[in-house]
Amino acid sequence: MKKQPKVVQLDEVVVKFAGDSGDGMQLTGSQFSDTSAIVGNDLATFPDFPSEIRAPQGTIAGVSGFQVHIGRKEVHTSGDLADVLVAMNPAALMANMKWVRPGATIIIDIDNFDNKSYKKAGYVEDPLGDGTLEGYNVVKAPITALTRASLADMHLNVKTVDKTKNQFALGILYWLFNRELHIGDKFLEEKFKEKPKLIEANQRVLRAGYHFAETIEALQTTYHIGPTTGRKGKFRNITGNQAVAWGLMAAAEKSGRELFLGSYPITPASEILQDLSYRKHLGVKTFQAEDEIAGICTALGASYAGALAATNTSGPGLALKGEAVGLAVMTELPIVIVNVQRGGPATGLPTKPEQSDLMQALYGRNGESPVVVMAASSPANCFDYAFMASKIALERMVPVILLTDGYLANGSELWAIPKMAELPEIKPRLATPNDPEYQPFKRDPETLAREWALPGMEGLRHRVGGLEKADVTGEVSHNAINHQKMTEYREEKVQRVVDMVPDLEIVGESKADLLVIGWGGTHGAILSAVQDLQEKGKSISMVHFNYIKPLPKNTADVLKNFKKIVVCENNLGQFAFYLRSMHPQFNYKRFNKIQGLPFMVYELKEKFIQLLEEK
Amino acid sequence: MATENINIPELTKKDFQVDNEIKWCAGCGNFAILNSVINVLPNIGVRKEDVVFVSGIGCSSRFPYYIKTYGFHGLHGRAAAIASGVKVANPNLSVWQITGDGDCMAIGGNHFIHLLRRNIDINILLLNNKIYGLTKGQYSPTTPKGSKTKTSPEGTIEEAFKPGELAIGSGAHFFARVVDTDQKMMRDAFYQSAMHKGAALTEVLENCVIFNHAAHVDITDKAVKDENTIYLQHGEKMLFGHEKDKGLVLDGLKLKVVKIGEEGYTLDDILVHDAECEDTTLHYMLARMNRPEFPLALGVIRNFQGTCYDQLLEKQIEEAKKTSPIKNMDQLMNSGSVFEN
Numbered sequence: 025m026k027k028q029p030k031v032v033q034l035d036e037v038v039v040k041f042a043g044d045s046g047d048g049m050q051l052t053g054s055q056f057s058d059t060s061a062i063v064g065n066d067l068a069t070f071p072d073f074p075s076e077i078r079a080p081q082g083t084i085a086g087v088s089g090f091q092v093h094i095g096r097k098e099v100h101t102s103g104d105l106a107d108v109l110v111a112m113n114p115a116a117l118m119a120n121m122k123w124v125r126p127g128a129t130i131i132i133d134i135d136n137f138d139n140k141s142y143k144k145a146g147y148v149e150d151p152l153g154d155g156t157l158e159g160y161n162v163v164k165a166p167i168t169a170l171t172r173a174s175l176a177d178m179h180l181n182v183k184t185v186d187k188t189k190n191q192f193a194l195g196i197l198y199w200l201f202n203r204e205l206h207i208g209d210k211f212l213e214e215k216f217k218e219k220p221k222l223i224e225a226n227q228r229v230l231r232a233g234y235h236f237a238e239t240i241e242a243l244q245t246t247y248h249i250g251p252t253t254g255r256k257g258k259f260r261n262i263t264g265n266q267a268v269a270w271g272l273m274a275a276a277e278k279s280g281r282e283l284f285l286g287s288y289p290i291t292p293a294s295e296i297l298q299d300l301s302y303r304k305h306l307g308v309k310t311f312q313a314e315d316e317i318a319g320i321c322t323a324l325g326a327s328y329a330g331a332l333a334a335t336n337t338s339g340p341g342l343a344l345k346g347e348a349v350g351l352a353v354m355t356e357l358p359i360v361i362v363n364v365q366r367g368g369p370a371t372g373l374p375t376k377p378e379q380s381d382l383m384q385a386l387y388g389r390n391g392e393s394p395v396v397v398m399a400a401s402s403p404a405n406c407f408d409y410a411f412m413a414s415k416i417a418l419e420r421m422v423p424v425i426l427l428t429d430g431y432l433a434n435g436s437e438l439w440a441i442p443k444m445a446e447l448p449e450i451k452p453r454l455a456t457p458n459d460p461e462y463q464p465f466k467r468d469p470e471t472l473a474r475e476w477a478l479p480g481m482e483g484l485r486h487r488v489g490g491l492e493k494a495d496v497t498g499e500v501s502h503n504a505i506n507h508q509k510m511t512e513y514r515e516e517k518v519q520r521v522v523d524m525v526p527d528l529e530i531v532g533e534s535k536a537d538l539l540v541i542g543w544g545g546t547h548g549a550i551l552s553a554v555q556d557l558q559e560k561g562k563s564i565s566m567v568h569f570n571y572i573k574p575l576p577k578n579t580a581d582v583l584k585n586f587k588k589i590v591v592c593e594n595n596l597g598q599f600a601f602y603l604r605s606m607h608p609q610f611n612y613k614r615f616n617k618i619q620g621l622p623f624m625v626y627e628l629k630e631k632f633i634q635l636l637e638e639k
Numbered sequence: 640m641a642t643e644n645i646n647i648p649e650l651t652k653k654d655f656q657v658d659n660e661i662k663w664c665a666g667c668g669n670f671a672i673l674n675s676v677i678n679v680l681p682n683i684g685v686r687k688e689d690v691v692f693v694s695g696i697g698c699s700s701r702f703p704y705y706i707k708t709y710g711f712h713g714l715h716g717r718a719a720a721i722a723s724g725v726k727v728a729n730p731n732l733s734v735w736q737i738t739g740d741g742d743c744m745a746i747g748g749n750h751f752i753h754l755l756r757r758n759i760d761i762n763i764l765l766l767n768n769k770i771y772g773l774t775k776g777q778y779s780p781t782t783p784k785g786s787k788t789k790t791s792p793e794g795t796i797e798e799a800f801k802p803g804e805l806a807i808g809s810g811a812h813f814f815a816r817v818v819d820t821d822q823k824m825m826r827d828a829f830y831q832s833a834m835h836k837g838a839a840l841t842e843v844l845e846n847c848v849i850f851n852h853a854a855h856v857d858i859t860d861k862a863v864k865d866e867n868t869i870y871l872q873h874g875e876k877m878l879f880g881h882e883k884d885k886g887l888v889l890d891g892l893k894l895k896v897v898k899i900g901e902e903g904y905t906l907d908d909i910l911v912h913d914a915e916c917e918d919t920t921l922h923y924m925l926a927r928m929n930r931p932e933f934p935l936a937l938g939v940i941r942n943f944q945g946t947c948y949d950q951l952l953e954k955q956i957e958e959a960k961k962t963s964p965i966k967n968m969d970q971l972m973n974s975g976s977v978f979e980n
Contacts, residue, residue, distance in 0.1 A: 061978045214976075251980065259978045270972065277968050284728050286720075304956045305963030306971065311727060314753040318720035321713070321750075325693065325724025328711050329732065333724070351714055441972045479691045479709040479725070479732050487703050489712025490696075499659070500704060 029246045031202065036095035037249060038103030039197065041190075042120045043112030044081050045074060045088040048190040051215070052110075053090025054261075056197060059207045061261055061438055064251025065094040068403075068548065069261075070102035070435040070622075073375060082136075082144040087119040096250045100402075100548035102435055104624040108200070110193045112136060112167070114145035121156070129161045129243075131196055133189065135168035163242045167192045167233075174232040175225055184222075188229040195233020202248050205234060255440075262439040264403040264432035265295035268336070268362055271410025273306060274442075276332045278411075279418050279450035284331035286311045286322035288341065291374040292430040293364035296336040316344035320361065324348060327357040328488065330478035332414055336362040339381045340371065342425075343388065349423055350389045353514060355488040356465070356474050358417035358452070361395075362410065365429040367620045376620030377430035379544055380595040385425045386573060386602065392511045394518040396420075397572040399427040399544035404439035406432060409570060411447065416521055418452040421473040427572075429545040429594075431622045452476060458483035464498030465510075472517035522574040528582050532558055532565030538636055539586035541612075543569035543599050546623055550592055553628035564632055569599070575606060583610050590615055590635055592623065650681035654707065655690075661705045668819035668845035669698065672766060673705055675825035676735075680708075683833040685733040692735045693722040695742035698773045699766035699845075702737040716747030719754040722761050730760070730949040733833065740767045744780040744800050752809040758837045759948045762829070765802055765842045770851035788850075802842045803926030807919050807941065813839035814926060815939040819846060820859045824870065824937065831939050837947040858935050867930055871938040873914040876906070879934050886910070887925075894924050896933060914942040 039056065041049040050071055057069050072089040079086035093103035105125040111117040113136040124130065132152075142150055151157060152164070171189045172182075191212075198205060209227050216222040237243050262270075276283035287297040287310065301310045309331070313319040320335040327333035337345060342363045352359045365381045367373025385397045396416055400409040406428055413424040455462050455477035464486040465474050477484035486498060494501035495509055531554060542550040547568050554566040567582055569575070583589060590613040591600040597614045604612055615631050617623055655677045663669045680690060690708040694700035696715035703710030709732075713721045722736040736754075743751050743765050754761065770788065771777040778788040778795050781802065785794040806814050813835045815828040825843065832839040844855045858868050869879035869887070877887040886909035888897050897904040914922070922941040928934065965971050 058976055061976075064978075064980055255980050257980065258973065259980065260972070260976060261978075270968070273971075274968050282728065284724065286724060303971075304959035305965055306967070307956060307960065309727060309952065309956070311724070313720065314749055317717060318723075318750055318753070321717045321720035322724035322727070324713075325711070325721035325726075326728035327724075328721075329691075329725045329728035331728040333728075347714055348717065355711075438978070441977065444967070444969050478729075480686075480689055480729065482688050485688060485707055485709050487710035487712060489703070489710070490714055491712060 029244055032245055032247050034247045034249050035097055036093065036099065037107045037201070037247065038091065038093045038105065039108045039110070040089055040091045040106035040120060040123065041110045041193070042087055042089040042116035043190070045076070045078055045086050046081070047088065047112050048187060049088050049090050052190040052194050053092055055208060055211045056194060057092050057261055057436065058211055059203050060092070060094040061259065062207050063203070065096065065249055066099040066252045066255070066438055067092060067094045067261070068099045068102045068435060068437040069093070070431065082113055082115050082141055084115050084119050084146060087116050089120065094249055096252060098252070099437070100552045101622070101625065104626055108197065110197070112189065112193070114141045114147060114151060117151060118145045118147060124160070126159055127161070129163065129200070130157065131163040131165060131193055133167035133193070134164040135166050161242065163196065163240070165192070165196065165236060170232055170236060171229050174228050178221070178225060180221070180225060185225070188226050191226045191229040192233035192236070195230045196237040198230070199234045199237035200243060200246055202246055205230060258441045259438045260441060261436050262404055262407070263295070263434060263436045264400065264406040264428050265293065265364065265434070266299050267404055267406035267439065268410045268426070268428065269296045269299035271407040272332070272334050272360065272414060273300070273303060273308060274407070274444065274447060275411045275414030275450060276308070277306070277444065278447055279332060279414070279452050281330065281332040281418070281452060283308045284311065284323060284326035284333045285309070286313050286319045286326065286333070286335050288313050288316045288319045288337070290316070290338045290341050292366055292433045293336045293338045293341070293362065295433070296362060316341040317348060320345040320348040323359055324352055324355070324357060327359050328355070328479070330476070332418060333358065334360040334362065334414070336364065338364045338366045339368045339384070342381060342384055346389045349395065350391060350393045351490050352423040353393045353395060354490050354492070356421045356514070357488070358421055358476070359423045360410070360413045360417050361423060361425045363425060363427050364433045365427060373620040375430060377545060377622060378595060378618065378620060379429060379546070379593050380598065380618070381427065382572065382595065382598040382602065385427055392515065394515045394573070396422055396424040396518055396521050396574070397427065398424065399570055399572060400432055401544055401547035401568060401570055403432050403435045403437045407439065415448065415450045416524060418450055419473065420471055420517065420521055421453055421476060422517060422521070427544055432545045454478070455481065455484055457481040463496045464488065465493055466496050467513065471520055472513055519574050522577055525571045525574060525576050527578045528567045528569070528576045530565050530567055530582060531555070533563070534565070534582070535585040536565045537563035537587045538565070538632060539583065539589045540564065540566040540632065541569070541589060541591045541603070542566070543572065543593065546592060546594065549623040549625050549628060552625045553632060556625070557629060557632055562632070562636060564636065572599070572602070580607050580609070583607060588613060588635055590632070592628065594618060594622070647684060647686050650687055652677045652681060654687050655680050657705055657707050659704070662701070663698065664849055666848040667698070668768065668843070668847070669702070669766065671819045671822065672764070672825065672843055672845065673702065675822055675829060677706065679826050679829040679833065682830065683733065689731060690733045690735070691725055692737060693718050693725060694737040695739070695747055696773070697739040697742045699737055699739040700742060716742055716745070717750060718742065719747060719750035719763070723754055723757070723759050726759050726761055726949055727952065730953060734761045736761055736763045738763065738765055740765070740769060740779045740781040741771050744802065744805070752805065755806055755809040755811040755838050755840065757948045758810065758812055758945060760836050760950070761838050762832045763838065763840045764829070765840060766845045767802065767842050768845040768847040768851055769854050770847050772847050772850055776850040801927055802840070803940065804923065806840045807923045807926055811840055811941065812837045812943045812945050813939070814922070814941045815841040816844065816926070816937050817841060818844045818855060818859050818937065828939055831942060835942060835944065836950070837945060857930065867934055868937050869934040871912045871914070871925065871936055871940055873912055873939065873942065875912055876909045877912055878909060894928065894933065914939050915944065917943050917945070
């Protein structure tokens with residue numbers, strides 16, 4: 025019997041899918057995100073997977089999760105706490121209970137809750153009977169049994185059948201959020217192209233879940249999240265890593281240079297290499313090197329030969345590349361170094377985000393070794409900053425380090441697709457063949473950038489290298505005065521990039537009791553917290569830094585109008601330390617979280633209120 | 640490599656000579672090697688602007704400053720990687736890597752084996768003086784076991800690398816070994832290296848007058864060199880000795896030195912050098928022949944023409960451009976799952 029549920033309008037909802045790492049939670053999450061995007065919701069997602077590929081089934085170590093935050097209003101983060109949790113086994117429940125809002129709906133596969141599984145997950149008692157779930161709306165669904173039953177006549181093996189269980193859980197969500205099943209059907213048709221049996225099986229199970237939800241007592245209310253208003257145009261869901269790859273490609277097309285990526289696979293940066301490996305049709309060359317050092321050295325060779333050269337890595341890889349970054353500084357060749365930060369030091373927390381490579385990016389090399397350092401602050405704007413990093417490198421003949429992190433890299437959000445014609449021009453500083461005036465280290469008086477003479481160009485044969493070079497001529501020089509001059513030029517050249525850096529924009533009043541400062545991947549959480557407190561009438565503003573070196577011109581002008589300043593970052597205070605060295609006249613308070621997890625909006629708000637109330 | 644440039648102006652060695660002072664020690668083998676290279680470059684069918692020299696760190700790696708081409712003096716050990724990037728980014732260039740036994744076999748060992756394995760069209764000149772010169776006399780990975788140096792006062796207790804062995808084991812398609820005292824031999828090997836499409840390693844046994852003088856004297860000294868070395872040429876019999884009366888034969892699975900007319904061996908029994916065959920077995924045995932049991936093999940030992948990385952990559956790109964409907968970024972960004980509001 026079909027019931028007539030009550031439909032409640034919601035502004036936003038956070039859904040978390042959790043199961044064994046082989047349960048297909050990432051797929052389910054993506055499918056639900058796409059479905060939401062099609063109906064016009066804004067969204068942000070974050071996958072949360074273990075660094076082991078297939079840790080033992082049913083254990084906490086093996087739990088893989090995917091969180092999606094959808095909204096009628098703009099969504100800035102993947103959400104603090106889940107309103108709906110799908111837990112495919114006790115371990116998934118155990119690992120995620122602390123991230124669930126009180127009163128949330130928890131959908132579990134009851135078939136996986138037996139004595140053995142509780143113990144494997146670390147429960148002493150049955151969590152369904154010991155009060156653990158009191159205060160939550162628990163949907164105990166026999167997901168495994170009903171999935172198998174619905175596919176009984178298809179003669180598939182059990183393994184294949186069980187892999188479709190995630191669609192049952194998803195079917196429940198489609199009902200719960202009034203999603204049309206045909207959108208899910210289409211996603212599956214695309215996903216399992218050329219495997220018609222799998223399409224049919226998954227579509228059947230999706231329906232089985234939907235109809236199960238329709239009939240059970242536990243679900244009396246469904247929810248509707250309307251489309252975002254005031255947003256027109258074309259959008260796609262994009263992760264930070266993909267956006268970096270596409271930003272580099274866009275810069276290559278715009279500058280007329282071929283893109284070359286020299287890279288060694290490393291979590292969580294590998295998807296940049298992977299994505300670009302599929303772009304040979306756009307002339308992209310990827311080189312999977314034997315190590316991190318070769319990754320950057322091949323890129324530097326390609327840069328010398330005239331490519332838009334890039335290398336991507338994560339913290340430990342940047343450490344290995346350090347010497348070659350110095351060579352790029354010395355040879356004054358354009359190169360983009362993308363560092364997708366993760367927890368450190370050493371191998372650290374490979375799959376978890378952190379912001380602890382800032383000092384390494386700024387200073388982690390021998391000698392005076394200035395480079396431009398920038399940081400993206402949302403999955404989608406990784407595109408913009410990869411593009412800008414390339415533009416700066418090519419126009420100013422300077423290495424640029426672009427920092428992202430594991431949260432941006434794997435997280436996704438809706439991205440307003442730009443038009444190539446509307447992106448800024450990129451004019452590489454190419455030398456002119458047979459120019460009698462050409463000198464390898466002659467500089468543009470405005471920017472101090474040298475010219476880029478490419479092998480093959482007539483009349484411009486010259487040498488570059490890691491030894492100090494004489495001003496203008498580029499001959500090897502050990503002259504004392506020359507070394508000081510060249511060292512100052514290299515620093516000043518980076519400082520002059522400031523004319524390409526937009527001013528800081530203040531969110532809120534330009535004078536207030538508290539200024540919140542962030543940089544990089546923490547933007548969404550800080551913005552949500554600050555806006556919420558502003559709505560409550562608090563005297564709080566924020567600025568967010570995407571350019572670290574050089575800092576925006578108006579930095580000191582902005583900072584001087586606030587009674588208190590707090591710098592929030594996922595490290596022990598590296599940006600605060602840097603700001604203090606650049607602008608020592610201000611007093612910087614710090615809020616640091618270094619748990620391999622992004623800031624939660626609520627914990628930021630608590631901190632800000634405490635700071636506002638302190639005398 | 641040889642490009643198919645049609646209008647290459649006639650070049651002479653003057654086109655490649657620099658005006659600046661060359662700062663190697665008087666008597667250093669590098670001078671002779673540089674001279675051979677400069678003599679070969681005008682004849683390889685490449686414009687002078689299309690030649691790039693890339694080096695690492697060490698005495699030999701100053702080479703790019705002393706030759707008038709595009710040049711990149713890189714980092715210690717990393718020349719192979721930098722050169723790979725240059726060549727892959729622009730396959731029209733003739734790319735030469737200059738490296739030494741420390742640069743190539745120690746700190747750069749990883750890049751070296753992978754360059755050979757990938758078979759990128761780069762000419763590698765390994766200047767092997769079996770000692771660290773620029774840091775003043777420490778032993779290198781090719782220093783013979785037992786040698787007394789600044790860091791091995793009682794003699795080294797490490798086995799030495801034989802670059803040819805390592806190269807063939809890494810999949811090298813081209814390996815030559817020459818000595819710095821023989822201009823003709825060097826020029827011939829460098830020319831063949833330039834004509835070879837793929838990674839081509841030439842080991843130049845080189846003298847360091849300061850820290851390892853006369854290290855190769857048993858193969859360069861006029862009085863003994865004909866007896867102690869064998870100069871291999873493709874298609875020629877493997878003969879050596881003052882009188883060319885000795886040769887190599889296969890005895891079971893091993894090489895054997897024989898004298899023609901003794902033990903019943905005739906000229907017909909002597910092996911003919913086939914540098915161009917794919918199979919590495921004999922090349923490997925030739926490369927690892929050691930004195931005093933065998934003569935040291937010189938000349939082009941292996942020259943098998945296979946497919947190289949840079950050509951295969953260009954082919955994949957060309958194919959992808961032809962078959963993909965997505966021709967530019969606007970098309971890419973608007974392909975797949977796009978949502979419209």
